[in-house]
Amino acid sequence: MNQSEWPLWEVFIRSKQGLDHKHVGSLHAADATMAVQNARDVYTRRLEGVSIWVVESKHIHASNPDDSEAFFDPAADKVYRHPTFYEVPDSIKHM
Amino acid sequence: METLEKVLTPEEQFQARIDADVRIEPKDWMPDAYRKTLIRQISQHAHSELVGMLPEGNWITRAPSLKRKSILLAKVQDEAGHGLYLYSAAETLGTTRDQMLADLHSGKAKYSSIFNYPTLSWADMGCVGWLVDGAAILNQVPLCRTSYGPYARAMVRVCKEESFHQRQGFEVMQTLCEGAPVQKEMAQEALNRWWWPTLMMFGPKDADSPNTAQSMNWRIKRFTNDELRQKFVDMMVPQAEFLGLTVPDPAVKWNEERQAYDFGEVNWDEFWAVVKGNGLCNHERLQARVQAHEDGAWVREAANAHAAKRAAREAVAA
Ligand SMILES: [Fe+2]
Numbered sequence: 001m002n003q004s005e006w007p008l009w010e011v012f013i014r015s016k017q018g019l020d021h022k023h024v025g026s027l028h029a030a031d032a033t034m035a036v037q038n039a040r041d042v043y044t045r046r047l048e049g050v051s052i053w054v055v056e057s058k059h060i061h062a063s064n065p066d067d068s069e070a071f072f073d074p075a076a077d078k079v080y081r082h083p084t085f086y087e088v089p090d091s092i093k094h095m
Numbered sequence: 096m097e098t099l100e101k102v103l104t105p106e107e108q109f110q111a112r113i114d115a116d117v118r119i120e121p122k123d124w125m126p127d128a129y130r131k132t133l134i135r136q137i138s139q140h141a142h143s144e145l146v147g148m149l150p151e152g153n154w155i156t157r158a159p160s161l162k163r164k165s166i167l168l169a170k171v172q173d174e175a176g177h178g179l180y181l182y183s184a185a186e187t188l189g190t191t192r193d194q195m196l197a198d199l200h201s202g203k204a205k206y207s208s209i210f211n212y213p214t215l216s217w218a219d220m221g222c223v224g225w226l227v228d229g230a231a232i233l234n235q236v237p238l239c240r241t242s243y244g245p246y247a248r249a250m251v252r253v254c255k256e257e258s259f260h261q262r263q264g265f266e267v268m269q270t271l272c273e274g275a276p277v278q279k280e281m282a283q284e285a286l287n288r289w290w291w292p293t294l295m296m297f298g299p300k301d302a303d304s305p306n307t308a309q310s311m312n313w314r315i316k317r318f319t320n321d322e323l324r325q326k327f328v329d330m331m332v333p334q335a336e337f338l339g340l341t342v343p344d345p346a347v348k349w350n351e352e353r354q355a356y357d358f359g360e361v362n363w364d365e366f367w368a369v370v371k372g373n374g375l376c377n378h379e380r381l382q383a384r385v386q387a388h389e390d391g392a393w394v395r396e397a398a399n400a401h402a403a404k405r406a407a408r409e410a411v412a413a
Pocket residue numbers: 144173174177253257
């Protein structure tokens with residue numbers, strides 16, 4: 001029965017010029033053309049987008065949530081990467 | 096500095112995240128029971144969107160004007176989209192679309208009983224939008240904050256589209272109520288038919304809903320059935336009054352002390368009978384659904400064949 005199921009695609013939509021494409025959901029389609037058309041019909045019925053990307057779900061590689069603590073750990077102790085780490089004298093403007 | 100921390104079991108860590116309102120995402124660890132309960136809940140919800148198209152689809156060709164027909168078409172199309180959002184959310188938990196549809200078609204999976212009632216007149220289109228979508232909204236808005244990320248995001252999308260559904264239904268009712276006496280009578284009859292089944296949409300009484308406590312703990316349910324039913328009555332009675340219609344329940348009365356409406360008891364025998372498959376349209380709805388799926392089989396196969404042919408041609412060209 002499962003062979004009949006069309007592949008799964010992830011859908012990304014640019015809501016207006018100048019903004020990033022954002023993940024909005026997924027759908028099944030036989031091929032990329034159909035995936036784009038179906039994405040238009042399901043995810044942009046109210047002018048939610050000006051551009052659509054589709055990627056077959058099997059091509060997406062992700063970080064592993066079980067490792068996320070160790071994986072993102074290098075960024076955890078570097079407060080000096082943020083401007084708020086630095087004290088600017090009150091009399092200094094425009095910084 | 097070392098602190099003495101009690102080692103938490105995976106279940107305890109999971110519950111702690113939920114208690115802290117941290118969303119659970121597809122690849123995160125989750126208890127089996129959470130996964131199973133969610134698959135059942137989300138797929139049932141998806142099935143309801145899908146089957147829910149049938150009673151309204153019944154009126155598309157007979158809508159009283161081109162405007163009403165366009166609106167109804169748009170609404171039914173939205174419901175198909177809602178089904179898709181929800182099936183997709185359920186699929187992230189490890190089930191497949193084919194499996195869910197097979198369960199729906201075999202009768203193993205349930206969908207909302209409300210769609211097992213017939214839509215006899217045009218006024219029923221008003222009542223479905225106004226009451227049924229109104230009840231659905233009450234159910235769905237709190238689910239925008241549910242603990243499972245993909246489900247919550249699907250619900251945000253659904254809720255954005257849902258409010259037009261209720262407004263167009265109310266407008267149908269209002270137009271009928273401001274029309275000829277026979278039209279108003281039609282509106283009242285539809286309300287008489289739909290009021291009680293809509294109250295049943297919130298499910299059994301809290302006392303008969305043993306899974307509510309666990310679901311509330313997991314934040315996949317945020318209000319109890321009785322709480323939502325009360326909210327619905329409080330919301331709808333004044334709207335019916337505005338329309339000049341009477342809710343078919345002589346027990347409906349404002350309770351000053353509770354700051355809420357008292358109302359009568361739902362006919363629970365009818366509720367369970369419809370849930371068990373003995374409603375007016377259970378058979379017809381399932382048959383229509385299976386028929387549509389079977390009639391579409393050649394389209395699905397043809398699209399697969401076309402995609403394979405195109406992929407082969409592109410492989411040669413490359
Ligand atoms: Fe819906």
